[in-house]
Amino acid sequence: MEKVVIIRYAEIHLKGKNRGYFERTFTVNLEKSLKGLRHELHRTSGRYLVEKFPEGMEEEVTRRISRVFGVYSYSVGLLTESDIGEVYRAALLVAPESGTFKVDTHRGNKGYPMTSMEINAHIGGRLLSDRPALRVDVHAPQSTVYIDIREGGKALVFSAFEKGPGGMPVGTAGKGVLLISGGIDSPVAGYMMAKRGMETELLHFHSYPYTSEGAKEKVVELSRILARYSLSATLTTVSVTHIQEEIHKKCAPELNVTLLRRFMFRIAERIAKARGAKALVTGESLGQVASQTMEGLASSNAVVTLPVLRPLIGFDKEEIIARARTIGTYETSVLPYEDCCTVFLPEFPAIKPDLSFIEEEEQKLDVEALLSEALETRERLSL
Amino acid sequence: MIYLDNAATTRPAAGAVAYAETFLREEYFNPSALYGGGFAVRGELEKARAGLLSRLADGETYELVFTSCGTEADGQAIFSCARRGNAVTTAGEHAAVYESFRELKNRGVEPRFAPLNRDGSVNIEALLELVDERTSFVSVMHVNNETGAVNDIEKIAKEVKKRTPSAIFHSDGVQAFGKIPYRLSGAVDLYSVSAHKIGGLKGTGALVKKKQLALRPLVFGGGQERGLRSGTENVFGIVAFARAAAEWGNAEEHLPHVRRLNEMVRGALENVLILSPEEGSPYILTLAAEGLRGEVLQRMLWERGVVVGTGSACSSKSRFSRVLSACGYPERVLDGVLRLSFSPQNTEEEALAASRAVNEVISEFRRKI
Numbered sequence: 231m232e233k234v235v236i237i238r239y240a241e242i243h244l245k246g247k248n249r250g251y252f253e254r255t256f257t258v259n260l261e262k263s264l265k266g267l268r269h270e271l272h273r274t275s276g277r278y279l280v281e282k283f284p285e286g287m288e289e290e291v292t293r294r295i296s297r298v299f300g301v302y303s304y305s306v307g308l309l310t311e312s313d314i315g316e317v318y319r320a321a322l323l324v325a326p327e328s329g330t331f332k333v334d335t336h337r338g339n340k341g342y343p344m345t346s347m348e349i350n351a352h353i354g355g356r357l358l359s360d361r362p363a364l365r366v367d368v369h370a371p372q373s374t375v376y377i378d379i380r381e382g383g384k385a386l387v388f389s390a391f392e393k394g395p396g397g398m399p400v401g402t403a404g405k406g407v408l409l410i411s412g413g414i415d416s417p418v419a420g421y422m423m424a425k426r427g428m429e430t431e432l433l434h435f436h437s438y439p440y441t442s443e444g445a446k447e448k449v450v451e452l453s454r455i456l457a458r459y460s461l462s463a464t465l466t467t468v469s470v471t472h473i474q475e476e477i478h479k480k481c482a483p484e485l486n487v488t489l490l491r492r493f494m495f496r497i498a499e500r501i502a503k504a505r506g507a508k509a510l511v512t513g514e515s516l517g518q519v520a521s522q523t524m525e526g527l528a529s530s531n532a533v534v535t536l537p538v539l540r541p542l543i544g545f546d547k548e549e550i551i552a553r554a555r556t557i558g559t560y561e562t563s564v565l566p567y568e569d570c571c572t573v574f575l576p577e578f579p580a581i582k583p584d585l586s587f588i589e590e591e592e593q594k595l596d597v598e599a600l601l602s603e604a605l606e607t608r609e610r611l612s613l
Numbered sequence: 614m615i616y617l618d619n620a621a622t623t624r625p626a627a628g629a630v631a632y633a634e635t636f637l638r639e640e641y642f643n644p645s646a647l648y649g650g651g652f653a654v655r656g657e658l659e660k661a662r663a664g665l666l667s668r669l670a671d672g673e674t675y676e677l678v679f680t681s682c683g684t685e686a687d688g689q690a691i692f693s694c695a696r697r698g699n700a701v702t703t704a705g706e707h708a709a710v711y712e713s714f715r716e717l718k719n720r721g722v723e724p725r726f727a728p729l730n731r732d733g734s735v736n737i738e739a740l741l742e743l744v745d746e747r748t749s750f751v752s753v754m755h756v757n758n759e760t761g762a763v764n765d766i767e768k769i770a771k772e773v774k775k776r777t778p779s780a781i782f783h784s785d786g787v788q789a790f791g792k793i794p795y796r797l798s799g800a801v802d803l804y805s806v807s808a809h810k811i812g813g814l815k816g817t818g819a820l821v822k823k824k825q826l827a828l829r830p831l832v833f834g835g836g837q838e839r840g841l842r843s844g845t846e847n848v849f850g851i852v853a854f855a856r857a858a859a860e861w862g863n864a865e866e867h868l869p870h871v872r873r874l875n876e877m878v879r880g881a882l883e884n885v886l887i888l889s890p891e892e893g894s895p896y897i898l899t900l901a902a903e904g905l906r907g908e909v910l911q912r913m914l915w916e917r918g919v920v921v922g923t924g925s926a927c928s929s930k931s932r933f934s935r936v937l938s939a940c941g942y943p944e945r946v947l948d949g950v951l952r953l954s955f956s957p958q959n960t961e962e963e964a965l966a967a968s969r970a971v972n973e974v975i976s977e978f979r980r981k982i
Contacts, residue, residue, distance in 0.1 A: 378873070439912035475981045 231310040231321055236277040236388060237293045240302035240396050242524060255298045256399040262461055263294045274380070275338065276358075281309065292392065297458050299425050307388025312342065312379050320387035321375050323588050324595035328363030329372040337379045349377060350589035398427030400461050405429045406509040406539060407502040409494060410456075410465070412448045412567055415513030415542055417456045417559040418550050423511050424460035431505050432462050432613075435494050437471040440574065445567035452609060455559050457613045468497055469607035473600050474574050479592040484580040487521045488588055492533045493597075497604055499534040510534065515542045515550065520579035529588050615963045615970075618922045619810070620758055620788060620897055620954035624814035626857045631816065633853035644846050645835065648776075652931065654848055661855030668806065668858055669821050670788070670797040678820045679851050683787040684709035685831070686820035689841070690803040691717070691752065693828035696779040698747030703735040703764075704939040705757050709805075710785050711935070714752075722749070729939045732890035733760030737769055744773050748780045753784045755789035755804075759936045759952065761897030763793060770800035781826070787818075792871075792896050795865040802826055808854035810826040811861045812956075817850035841896030846851075867957040871895045874955050874964040881968035882893045884975060886946060895955070901942070902975045903951040905982075910951055913974040919967050922952035 239256060253273065260271055260278060267290060269283040282292050288306045295301055308320040325331060333345040333354045344352065353375065358364055376387040407554045408420040408430040420430050446467065470493060477489045498510050514522045531538055542550055550571045556562035616624065636657075642650035644658050666677040680686045687709040691700070695717055702714050704726045725738035735753055744751060751773045753764050770782040775812040783803040789795060791811040795802055803826070822828065834843030847878035861867075877893040879887060885900040893914040902910060907923040914921055953967065 439916065440906075440909050442908065442912065478982060 231308050231316065232281065233283075233285075233288050234306045234307055234309045234386070235280040235283075235288060235295065236307050236386060237280065237295055237394075238276070238302045238304065239278070239300050240394070240398075249336070252300075252399060252402050255401045256298075256418070258398050259298050259300065259401065259461060260295060263298045263458075264291065267291065267294070276544045279309070279386075296314075296394055298399075299395055299427065299459065300394055300399040301394030302396060303391045303394050305335075305388040305391055307376075307386050310385050310387060312339070312383050312385040314344065314546055315378060317379075317385050317387060318353055318356055320385070321357060321377065322360070324387055324389040325357050325361070325363070325375050326389075327361060327375045327567045330365050330367035331357070331373045331375060332366060332368045332371040333357075333377065335377040335379065339379050339381045342379050347586055349379070353377065354444055360600075371480070395425065395459075397425035400424050400427060400459075401429045403427030403429075405431065405505070405507040406510070406511045407431045407433050407498050407505070407507045408460075408462075408511040409513075410434050410449060410453060411513070412452065412563065412565075413513065414547075414554050414560060414563040415515060415518075415550055416564065417452050417513075418553045418557065419511055419513035419541050419552070420456050420460050420462075421557050423539060428509075428511070430460050430462050430511060431501070431507055432456070432465040433498055433501055434467045435470045435497075436466060436467055437474050438469060438577060440474070442567060444565075448562060448565050448567050450613070451562050452559050454613050455557070455562065459557065463613060465611045465613060466501060467609045467611065468501075468604055470494065470497075470604055473604055476595055476600060478574050480578075480594040482587075483576040484578055485583060485588060485591050486574055486576050487579055488526060488583045489592060489595075491521055491526070491530045492588070492592070493600065493604070495530045495534050495538070497598075499536050500601070500605065501608075502536055508536065508538055512538060512540050513542055513550075514540045515545050515547070518547065521579050523581055525582040525584075529583055531586055532585060615919045615959075615967050617953045617959065617963075617967055618920050619956040619959075620952065621922055621957050622809045623812050623817065624958070625814055625853070626860045629812060629814070629853040629857035629862050630717060632856045633849040636849040640848075640921055644848060645837065657852055658846060658848060659961070660948065661851050664855045665806075665819060665858055666821065668863075669786075669795075669806070674799065674823060675797060675821050676732050676824050678841050679710055679823060679846060680818045680820055680842060681816055681847065683785070683805050683810075684816040684818070685706075686805035686807075686818045687752075687783075687785055688713050688726075689820050689828065689831055690752065690783040690822075692720075692831060694803070694826075695722050695750035696720075697722065698749045698865065699725055699743075699745070700718060700750040700752070700753045701725045701727065701740060701743045701748055703727045703729065703740065703754065703938050705729045705733050705759070705762075706752070706754050707758055707785055707787065710752050710754065724913075728789045729936075730762075731894065732888075733757040733762035733936060733940050734764050734890070734893075735769070737765075737772070740769065741772055744776050744780065746777055748773075750781050750783065752783040752785065754785040754896045755795070755899070756786075756793060757936070758788045758897070759934060759950060760899050760940065761893035761895070763789075763893050767798060767800055770802075774800060784976075788897070791858060791861045792864055792867075793894055794868070797821065807965065808850065808857060811857055813854040813857035814850050817847055817854045819854070832937070854906065861957070863940075868895065870957060871955050871959075874959055874961065877961060877964045880969045881965060881972070885971075888940070888942070888946075898953045898955075899937075900951055900953070901946040902951070903945050903979075905949040905975065905978050907948065907950045909970075910949070910974050910978060913978065914951075914970055917970050917974070919970045921971075922954060923950060 270281045272279045310316045310320045333350040335349040410416045642654045644655040691713045717724045725743040766784045786804045787807045790806040804821040809815045872895040888899040911923045
């Protein structure tokens, strides 16, 4: 008898002819999440089993797979010989001491000498006589002992179902470039897209020496936390220091942020195209700050052709914070490193910038030269 | 690299490091061990104690307890002595004292904070007004670490005791030891020092205390440091502390050179507001470039190989220095603070080159915004 983790997957079964592709990606992602931990991963009918991990490591296994998108639910169970005596020994280990329960058997091996109903009655009856505080309730039991009689003389016995993160396996829905700042929102946006199966390349803009090494370290840390879900392997950083200085020197101060964001989007798009990504992803939420008004968003969209995905667009700050806490990025996001130096922030940013005015102001800059100069500062860090 | 952040920490003295190494590699015995090796190490440790104490006070009246840092020495003094009534300190203290005083409130002792003068020294009249018959403890830093202002702790201690003879007087001497000529004369009961500000190693500090004063330990255990500081002694740090202090030498001998460095920089800087008082410690020169960000200037200087400190940082919990705010400066000034702090090893060439670099980054920054 050994402890195993049973993984059930979510929407994959809906995907018809693509099912094989989805399952292969899911397998790879599960393997990535279990990397460094001795184990065997097996796919059986409609579920996966993690077996042969070191004793006492089941919590580590479940912690890791609970971050893999596509996992619908999971259970820690016992893999045992399918003879009824062994199955009962396992049932004793997973069954509660008291309260109401039922036994629910599934027979994958139709040649087994007992039917599902007979197994339910046999195991349930023995549990009742061994544990006098137990009572049977087949309609609304407090706990259920699940028995799965499998091919090859083995059986799985378990009781608790834990809910997984759901979603689609990362990598099954194309690739996007996530603009990640040191704030609360962008890691959550990355999480949301990863949840729908998108592979994300992470891109961060800094303006050293106006921003600190600490601010960059913070983004690296956030990226590492996000990568547990998004499986992103690298973070690209680009310096926008000179762009910021030029905007500050030559353009209307109320457009500082608007203009800078247009540069960021252009750079992101070039990097996206070079890396085969099909979308930009941002953590913008409508109306949250001056640059995230409809006019602000439109002015950024106007300089790119790739779709810009904004999964948080309809979220309140509190909702975003709640998700950031669940993901585990919140505590790092609120570390006090500014990702944009306040010397460049205008006192009164334009809330509804007019596109023709923006374009007029932008004419004062050598956009192309600034872009290629910024792209030269590109660095890739592995996470 | 031109290193002008010596108030944060100094480069460990080569002799001290080499000496420490013999206690890491060869003489690694536990000083409490009862065999020859242990006795020998104990002997070195006591020699270090006596050597350090002799630089600050006479060994008849005072004794020295090793701690893990200046902060621990401050905490040891504060939590041992401020145990009833109220305790008085200044708004200019280092966090080691300031935060400990804030903690006193949770322990039933009322903390009182005296206001500062513009230069960062304590307003003595205001401080004395806070001292009353219920005052059990007073702590006034010797040299302010942010401005270099020197408090006349002897005078303040005597005035305090005139008002409340039972009050115990402590001073945080971390930025003064080895830098400002001073010997404890009896009015000051407790004095904290730190090794790494004078060429010693991080992880070693000491509290000099009057022998007659009974303190309560913060840490209990094997009874080291006469029961005041249990835990196996940090032998290599302690011997390096004593060796570094010996190599550093007397405060008097370095003063003319460091004063000269300070004056040269003051003379060479352009378009800045000097916050440090001229009569303060020459080791610390704090300035403000109004409307600029000190933290950004600091990084621009780092890129040029000049290392300085700053009074405020986007990255610190609060944007402005608590101490400089208490000096009464407006936000425009507080934003742009840089702290240059010297060591006797700095040269005049370095002082000039650093001044030029500061002027350059300030004008470059101003050009850009």
